[in-house]
Amino acid sequence: MKTLVLGATTNKERYAYKAIHSLIDKSHQVVAIGTKEGMALDVKIETTKVPFSGIDTVTLYLNPKNQQEYYDYIISLKPRRVVFNPGTENPEFYEILKKNNIDFEVACTLVLLATNQY
Numbered sequence: 338m339k340t341l342v343l344g345a346t347t348n349k350e351r352y353a354y355k356a357i358h359s360l361i362d363k364s365h366q367v368v369a370i371g372t373k374e375g376m377a378l379d380v381k382i383e384t385t386k387v388p389f390s391g392i393d394t395v396t397l398y399l400n401p402k403n404q405q406e407y408y409d410y411i412i413s414l415k416p417r418r419v420v421f422n423p424g425t426e427n428p429e430f431y432e433i434l435k436k437n438n439i440d441f442e443v444a445c446t447l448v449l450l451a452t453n454q455y
Contacts, residue, residue, distance in 0.1 A: 338365055339391050341414065343407060344398030344425075345369035345382045352422065352447065353377075353398035359450045368392075386410045394455075396420040396446045401427040412437050420446050 340360055345353050357377045360367045368389050371382040386407070392414045397404060404427055411419065412433070418440040421427060426443055434441045442449075449455040 338393040339389070340365050340367050340394045340396055341389060341392050341416070342367060342369045342377075342380075342396055342398065343411075344403075345371035345377055345380070346398075347371075347373070347375040347377055347382065351398075356396060356398070356422075356446045356450075359447055363450055363455065365455075389414060392416045394418050394420060396422060397425040398422055399425060401425065401430070404430055408433055412439070415439075418442060420444055420449070422446055 342353055342357055345357060348354055354377050357367055357369060357380055361378055367380050369377060369380050369382045374384050375382050393416060395411050395416045408430060416439060419434055421441060421443045422445055431441055
């Protein structure tokens with residue numbers, strides 16, 4: 338399964354970085370988009386809307402306002418689901434995802450991974 342971490346960072350203290358680390362530890366393929374290029378472990382952080390293929394899950398680390406510019410992009414990836422981590426809850430986007438038959442969860446990626454529910 339391939340996961341897109343949206344809101345990725347090279348800052349090891351941030352949850353987006355910790356999620357990349359945990360995903361890799363659990364043998365998930367990871368791609369990442371952030372505001373600054375860099376590396377999070379062995380994952381290159383892209384700064385543009387790369388047309389990745391085979392995305393199973395998009396896990397969000399962007400506040401609702403910053404998610405808006407990614408709505409169409411996320412829909413175009415046709416992920417199985419979108420995970421809204423704490424602080425990213427967005428009822429407007431939930432409705433868009435429902436209309437496009439994309440599942441979503443309001444959950445913490447780190448907790449899902451730690452409890453084998455990812």
